[in-house]
Amino acid sequence: MDKYIDIFKKSYSDYWNYLKYELIDLNHWDNFFYGLIIISLLVWVLEIAFPWRKNQSIFRKDFWLDTFYMFFNFFLLNLIVLIALSNTASELFNDVLSVVGLSLSDIQLFDVDDLPQWLGLLIFFLISDFVQWNTHRLLHRVPWLWNFHKVHHSVKEMGFAAHLRYHWMEPVVYKSLLYIPIALIGGFDAQDVAIVYFFTIAIGHLNHANLGWDYGVLKYIFNNPKMHIWHHAKALPKHVRYGVNYGLTLSLWDYLFKTAHVPHDGRDIELGFEGDETFPKDFLRQEAYPAFSRRQKPHK
Template sequence: MEKYIDIIQNSYSGYWRYLKHELISINHWDNYFYGLIIISLVVWGLEIAFPWRKNQSVFRKDFWLDTFYMFFNFFLLNLIVLIALSNTVSELFNDALSVVGLSLSSFQFISISELPKALGLFIFFIVSDFVQWNTHRLLHRIPILWDFHKVHHSVKEMGFAAHLRYHWMEPVLYKSLLYIPIAIIGGFDAQDVAFVHFFSIAIGHLNHANLGWNYGPLKYILNNPEMHIWHHAKELPPHSIYGSNYGITLSLWDYLFKTDYIPHNGRDIELGFHDDDKFPKDFISQELYPWSQKSEKKKS
């Protein structure tokens, strides 16, 4: 037990030191804090210069709420719970494997550090994105997970910051389901993760931006604003009660597995979900929503 307490304490102190370093150090390219700000300002600038919905305000509905979500989920959440939880669960998992004479390295299929850099990054990105695509589908199909995911789908006007409006339980699920696949392709370093992460953030921001872009032939590979708007449509596709277009960075998976749906130009479609007018409007109430729903179901 003492070991796990030390892990939790070291996680908090270590991430706090890291966060302070990110804030005061601007001389390295993989600085997540300033990287997020730069990407956000660039995509916001594109929204202002090339707005798809021209009558949508620059400071659209819930702009400041989404901006708070963006920094909370990207930084404060790690400090409050995510790093400590992730490190503790990782150690518990390794200890459980050791009981049966195994280790995480037993599952390692390939080390991308032994491959050419570009190929290693490509494999890491493809595996990560495919797992996240499947995780996203689960968020729509399993009722208790959908209650968490409703936070993201409560967006009523799309803009770049809506990308990072999500309940804090979502990254817990994503990281948990990514753990084994990423361990199987071990050997990547922090800069590998940063490179892929920045690319994914940029595409995610663009997907949610007020932009009418589909990237031409690349639309069959990369997720894009004209495709992703239909993922947020209030009216569900006639062939699926769970929605469509689950791509995180790549649209490829939706085309391969027939979950794509772009019936027409979706510029002015209504966003949200059934009964979203009853969904909480403030941060605290949205974070508590899944548990309040659970309590109500028990009472009924």
């Protein structure tokens, strides 16, 4: 037990030092802090230059709340709990394997170092996105998970920063379900992961932006603003119970598994969920909401 406590404590100091390093070191391209800022500013400029909803303010409803969520969830949440929890769980998983005489390398299907870099990154990206697509479906289908996911669906006006408005429990669920599939393939370094992260952040920002794009024929591969807005629609189609368009980066899974739904131009549809009129409007109460609310079915 002492070992896990030490890992938990060390994770805080290590991540704090890493975060300070990110803030002052501008000499490496895979700087997540400034990478997020640059991507956000670029997508915001696109929103301003090519607005889909012309009457939506540049500083839309909850713009500053979502901006706070963006930095809190992408950086401070790691410092508060995620990195420590992840490192401790990783060590626990390794210890469980050792009990049965195995190590992480014994269960790996292959090592991406044995593959061309582009192929290794593609495999990592496809596995990650597919697992996250399924996890997203669970957030809509399981009532207690839906209670957490309501924070993201409380967005009433879409904009790039809405991408990272989510309850702190969501990444715990995503990372937990993603850990073992990714552990089965090894050999990734930090720069490999950065390439995928920057790409997925950019697509996620664009999906939530005030842009009327669908990327033409590429809409069947990549999620896009015209598709994702239907995921946030307050009124669901009658033939669908739990939602539509679950794709994070790729729309491919929705088309393959028949959960795609883009019936017409959704520019002016109402966003949210049934009963969102009484949903908390500030950060602290939104974070506390799942603990003090009654569990509700995802959709009626």
